[in-house]
Amino acid sequence: xxxxxxxxxxxxxxxxxxxxxxxxxxxxxxxxxxxxxxxxxxxxxxxxxxxxxxxxxxxxxxxxxxxxxxxxxxxxxxxxxxxxxxxxxxxxxxxxxxxxxxxxxxxxxxxxxxxxxxxxxxxxxxxxxxxxxxx
Numbered sequence: 296x297x298x299x300x301x302x303x304x305x306x307x308x309x310x311x312x313x314x315x316x317x318x319x320x321x322x323x324x325x326x327x328x329x330x331x332x333x334x335x336x337x338x339x340x341x342x343x344x345x346x347x348x349x350x351x352x353x354x355x356x357x358x359x360x361x362x363x364x365x366x367x368x369x370x371x372x373x374x375x376x377x378x379x380x381x382x383x384x385x386x387x388x389x390x391x392x393x394x395x396x397x398x399x400x401x402x403x404x405x406x407x408x409x410x411x412x413x414x415x416x417x418x419x420x421x422x423x424x425x426x427x428x429x430x
Contacts, residue, residue, distance in 0.1 A: 297374040299393050301347060302401065303327035305367045309351075311360040319356035323349045325369060348392045349373070355398060368401040 306324035313319050324346050331342040349371060351359045363369065373395040381387050 298372070299375055300370070300372050301325060301327055301393070302368070302370045303347070305363055305365055305369060306346065307365050309359050309363055311356060318353055319360065321351040321356035321359040321363075323351070323359065323363065325349050325371070348390065349395050350376075350392050351395045351398070355395065359398070362400060366402075370399040370401055371395045372397040 303325040306326055309321045309323045311319055311321045327345050327347065329343045329345075331340050333339055371393065373393045376392045376394050378390045378392065379387055380390070
């Protein structure tokens with residue numbers, strides 16, 4: 296079984312590209328952090344952050360393009376894929392990617408600004424005609 300589940304923060308805005316028949320692929324980096332701790336002997340073990348390369352295809356890539364931004368918290372499920380390529384100098388590079396099959400956005404939606412949600416009230420002035428008011 297090849298299954299990966301991660302919760303982390305997006306490192307930068309998605310890189311989205313379109314190919315045949317309006318199909319999309321989106322690439323995102325995701326940071327996961329293992330919290331530090333203290334051993335019984337008093338040794339401090341610092342936080343450890345790992346960066347993961349996520350790849351989204353088709354409709355999920357379009358959703359990522361529209362709604363996912365740097366700093367957002369995501370839950371993703373997918374599978375590992377290992378690839379290699381040779382650069383222009385002939386050096387071999389190894390790449391580990393997660394092909395995302397399911398995603399849940401964990402960052403709350405931004406709330407509308409309070410100034411926008413409150414009705415606009417015209418302030419009264421001393422020159423207003425108050426003769427028509429019942430009180």
